Amino acid sequence: MTTKNADAIVVGAGWAGSILAKELTEAGLKVVMLERGPDRATAVEGAYPDSIDELRGAIRHRLFQDLSRTTVTIRNKIGQTALPYRQLSAFLPGEGVGGAGLHWSGVHFRAAPDDLALRSNVIARYGQKFIPEGMNLQDYGVTYDELEPFFDKAEKVFGTSGEAYKINGKVVGNGNVFAPSRSDDFPLPPLKDVYTANLFRKAASDAGYHPYSLPAANASRQYTNPYGAQMGPCNFCGYCSGYDCYMYSKASPNVNILPVLRKDPNFTLITRAHVMRVDLDSTKTRATGVTYLDLDSNKEVTITADLVVLGAFQFHNVHLMLLSGIGKPYDAQKNEGVVGRNFVYQTITTSRAWLPENQFTNQFIGTGGGGVAIDDFNSMNFDHGPHGFVGGSPVWVNQAGVKPIAASTIGGGKDAPRWGAGYKKALVETYRHAMAIDAHGSNMAYRDVFLDLDPTWKNTYGQPLLRMTFDWQDNDIRMNRYVVSQIEPIMKALGATKYELGMLEPGKPFDTRLYQTTHLGGGAVMGDDPNTSAINRYLQSWDVPNVFVIGSNAFPQGMGYNPTGMVAALAYWSAHHIRTTYLKSPGPLVRV
Amino acid sequence: MSVQNDTPKRLPVPPGMSRRHFLMALAGTAAFWTADEFADWRQAIAAEAAQTYTPRYFTPDEWRFLEAATEQLFPEDETGPGAKALGVVDFIDRQMDTSYGHGGLWFMSGPFQSGPANLGYQLPYAPREIYRIGIAGADRYCRDHYGHAFADLDHPTQIEALTAFEKLPIQFDETLPAGIFFEQLRTNTMEGAFSDPIHGGNRHLGGWVMLGFPGARADFMDWVDQYGPAYPLGSVSISGETA
Numbered sequence: 059m060t061t062k063n064a065d066a067i068v069v070g071a072g073w074a075g076s077i078l079a080k081e082l083t084e085a086g087l088k089v090v091m092l093e094r095g096p097d098r099a100t101a102v103e104g105a106y107p108d109s110i111d112e113l114r115g116a117i118r119h120r121l122f123q124d125l126s127r128t129t130v131t132i133r134n135k136i137g138q139t140a141l142p143y144r145q146l147s148a149f150l151p152g153e154g155v156g157g158a159g160l161h162w163s164g165v166h167f168r169a170a171p172d173d174l175a176l177r178s179n180v181i182a183r184y185g186q187k188f189i190p191e192g193m194n195l196q197d198y199g200v201t202y203d204e205l206e207p208f209f210d211k212a213e214k215v216f217g218t219s220g221e222a223y224k225i226n227g228k229v230v231g232n233g234n235v236f237a238p239s240r241s242d243d244f245p246l247p248p249l250k251d252v253y254t255a256n257l258f259r260k261a262a263s264d265a266g267y268h269p270y271s272l273p274a275a276n277a278s279r280q281y282t283n284p285y286g287a288q289m290g291p292c293n294f295c296g297y298c299s300g301y302d303c304y305m306y307s308k309a310s311p312n313v314n315i316l317p318v319l320r321k322d323p324n325f326t327l328i329t330r331a332h333v334m335r336v337d338l339d340s341t342k343t344r345a346t347g348v349t350y351l352d353l354d355s356n357k358e359v360t361i362t363a364d365l366v367v368l369g370a371f372q373f374h375n376v377h378l379m380l381l382s383g384i385g386k387p388y389d390a391q392k393n394e395g396v397v398g399r400n401f402v403y404q405t406i407t408t409s410r411a412w413l414p415e416n417q418f419t420n421q422f423i424g425t426g427g428g429g430v431a432i433d434d435f436n437s438m439n440f441d442h443g444p445h446g447f448v449g450g451s452p453v454w455v456n457q458a459g460v461k462p463i464a465a466s467t468i469g470g471g472k473d474a475p476r477w478g479a480g481y482k483k484a485l486v487e488t489y490r491h492a493m494a495i496d497a498h499g500s501n502m503a504y505r506d507v508f509l510d511l512d513p514t515w516k517n518t519y520g521q522p523l524l525r526m527t528f529d530w531q532d533n534d535i536r537m538n539r540y541v542v543s544q545i546e547p548i549m550k551a552l553g554a555t556k557y558e559l560g561m562l563e564p565g566k567p568f569d570t571r572l573y574q575t576t577h578l579g580g581g582a583v584m585g586d587d588p589n590t591s592a593i594n595r596y597l598q599s600w601d602v603p604n605v606f607v608i609g610s611n612a613f614p615q616g617m618g619y620n621p622t623g624m625v626a627a628l629a630y631w632s633a634h635h636i637r638t639t640y641l642k643s644p645g646p647l648v649r650v
Numbered sequence: 651m652s653v654q655n656d657t658p659k660r661l662p663v664p665p666g667m668s669r670r671h672f673l674m675a676l677a678g679t680a681a682f683w684t685a686d687e688f689a690d691w692r693q694a695i696a697a698e699a700a701q702t703y704t705p706r707y708f709t710p711d712e713w714r715f716l717e718a719a720t721e722q723l724f725p726e727d728e729t730g731p732g733a734k735a736l737g738v739v740d741f742i743d744r745q746m747d748t749s750y751g752h753g754g755l756w757f758m759s760g761p762f763q764s765g766p767a768n769l770g771y772q773l774p775y776a777p778r779e780i781y782r783i784g785i786a787g788a789d790r791y792c793r794d795h796y797g798h799a800f801a802d803l804d805h806p807t808q809i810e811a812l813t814a815f816e817k818l819p820i821q822f823d824e825t826l827p828a829g830i831f832f833e834q835l836r837t838n839t840m841e842g843a844f845s846d847p848i849h850g851g852n853r854h855l856g857g858w859v860m861l862g863f864p865g866a867r868a869d870f871m872d873w874v875d876q877y878g879p880a881y882p883l884g885s886v887s888i889s890g891e892t893a
Contacts, residue, residue: 106868107868110868110888111845111846111888112844112846113845113849117841118750125756126753126754126755126757126758132770133769134768134769138765139763140769141763141765141769143770144757145757145771146755250875251875252874252875253875253876253877256875256877257877293868293869293871294869294871294873295868295870296868296870297868304868417878418878418880418881420870420873420876420880422863422864423870423881462844462858462863463840465844465861466840466843467837467840476816476836477722477724478722478809482724486729486730486860486861489861489862489863517759518759570768570770571767
């Protein structure tokens with residue numbers, strides 16, 4: 059075992075890790091960033107045309123987690139045996155420099171203010187009894203107004219394209235009428251609507267809804283961000299989700315932060331470094347550093363540091379806390395403990411419309427974050443009283459570029475044959491003339507949905523796998539079905555020759571075989587009460603105050619929006635308070 | 651490796667019609683596949699399909715099964731070429747030699763325990779083993795039920811057998827359900843029909859032409875807000891091959 063020293067260690071080279079590493083080096087700290095995957099350079103393996111190979115990319119998962127070394131186990135219910143997630147399918151964590159921030163699509167939202175204090179808002183509007191038994195509804199402990207400067211900063215770093223509705227309280231444009239006021243406009247104008255998005259915009263408007271351009275971290279024009287990192291204009295190539303952007307148009311840590319960070323003499327990046335644990339002193343209230351396995355030499359290396367930042371993917375952060383003994387593990391039987399509590403996901407379902415034969419949807423044209431959405435059924439933007447559920451969904455056409463293998467897997471609609479001549483005919487018709495409309499909804503937290511360590515299966519390093527206990531719950535199924543039923547008027551206004559509504563089915567358990575979304579959240583949530591949150595409102599561990607845990611693990615429940623915008627804002631928020639307060643006087647930033 | 655990004659296969663353009671409008675009219679119609687202008691292209695596919703590929707993994711009996719089965723899953727018809735013309739079995743054979751084929755992309759540590767289907771694949775077999783056990787089991791099933799190996803059955807019986815593998819609770823041996831084998835075969839067949847030709851399938855971009863997918867063009871700056879017409883340019887592969 060060798061020992062090295064640093065002022066701060068950052069685990070994970072995705073968005074959260076890169077933002078923290080940048081902020082901490084700016085503060086003058088010597089930062090070591092550890093990434094278990096390989097280094098990745100857009101100019102090398104991201105280059106056209108080799109990078110736009112669907113088989114190697116989205117199908118064989120070139121940029122994703124190497125499951126052969128470590129995975130999770132999954133079960134639907136307590137009492138069931140969880141089994142290993144052996145093949146990447148339902149969700150796709152990243153691996154390597156850039157993490158999931160390299161293969162993401164680019165949808166870049168701010169959080170809805172109501173969602174950040176959802177428990178308080180639901181109780182204020184509908185009373186305590188409106189919250190179903192077993193639902194762990196909580197507030198984030200931070201408000202939109204507090205986060206606003208950090209949402210703004212993240213958008214400028216990401217080069218986000220979008221259209222504002224309200225700036226400093228004044229209506230300025232045709233953006234989302236439900237969006238909160240902003241301190242500044244988006245750094246770039248919205249991306250153009252592809253055909254299907256344009257159809258949706260018109261049809262949603264005809265149906266009485268309020269369509270807006272999705273905020274997208276895909277540059278609509280050439281852009282230089284505040285760090286001096288350059289982006290090229292998106293050419294709608296259709297290879298965002300699952301790919302590194304050869305045009306340097308999609309924001310990624312690799313394009314927007316790391317080119318600058320790598321030049322900083324205070325910054326060291328170590329790749330192929332699998333962090334085994336955070337090392338604690340004998341009091342278990344102070345981290346001394348981390349120990350990682352060098353995957354090339356197969357030797358353990360210890361780094362000591364005064365500050366440890368966990369910036370890995372949501373469930374890896376939770377796993378590391380459990381393996382290291384940071385915070386009290388959640389016990390679902392007793393409903394006690396916090397690490398692993400409030401594990402959440404998203405309720406995404408896809409509906410499809412077919413257009414007349416003389417209208418071609420050209421679904422291969424696309425950009426990962428672009429599209430047109432409505433928020434009429436998201437967050438608290440509609441009256442939940444008559445429906446009796448908590449949460450909601452944005453509904454959108456987000457044509458990110460449909461490639462042929464993916465199209466062939468989905469096929470030609472619910473009633474179409476899965477193979478043979480009938481399959482081919484329906485597939486061709488669907489590919490050329492159909493379009494998809496998603497309801498991308500929230501998923502609340504529940505007492506019996508959580509993460510802990512698996513009693514049976516181990517990773518190749520001999521450590522217990524993380525176990526997920528997860529299933530869809532009545533509240534979320536009813537929410538999804540209600541929102542999707544509201545798509546019907548849009549289908550009619552579109553002039554669809556045929557349409558299918560995709561909904562969660564009551565009684566049908568979460569299926570690990572079908573891709574849904576990689577938007578996992580919770581498990582080490584932020585809050586004001588150490589009995590119901592693992593980290594405080596500054597994302598600092600209650601129990602080990604020189605450990606900060608950055609990521610969607612902080613979300614106390616799911617939201618309808620994609621998580622990356624919120625993760626980036628929380629990262630800048632936490633970094634700001636580390637820089638302005640913690641470094642001057644290390645210790646708990648919140649006293650209970 | 652570079653790609654010629656703007657040189658689709660030249661087609662004769664009817665008098666009085668711009669090339670762009672001609673292509674717009676042609677692409678995405680059944681005529682795109684059956685038009686006389688594509689006769690050369692169809693002949694090229696046929697000529698290449700006749701060439702011999704030396705299998706790296708599959709035995710001759712397994713090869714015969716795969717050629718027959720993939721052609722039923724993806725038959726040649728009026729929409730476009732079938733699995734045989736597209737080189738789907740060549741593709742699958744090549745895939746067996748990759749990390750994927752050897753199970754290197756999957757978590758393959760024990761213990762192995764079965765559970766509800768929605769918790770996903772739980773067998774100790776890599777794709778190449780699924781094929782080895784599955785094809786033997788499928789041929790054994792066909793001999794037991796129909797008196798011949800799968801490849802020697804008539805087409806309606808082949809379809810009946812594949813439907814049984816897909817839908818009935820058949821076990822090929824103690825541990826491999828027919829359904830798992832069927833899904834592996836279906837998945838790899840579609841991959842072979844629609845992945846870039848550099849992987850050995852989608853020969854001459856026939857799968858993409860059928861679907862109307864332009865391949866590695868990956869630049870639609872000028873077509874983003876063209877609302878309704880079919881995209882006019884033909885398919886191109888990563889290697890620069892066009893159709």
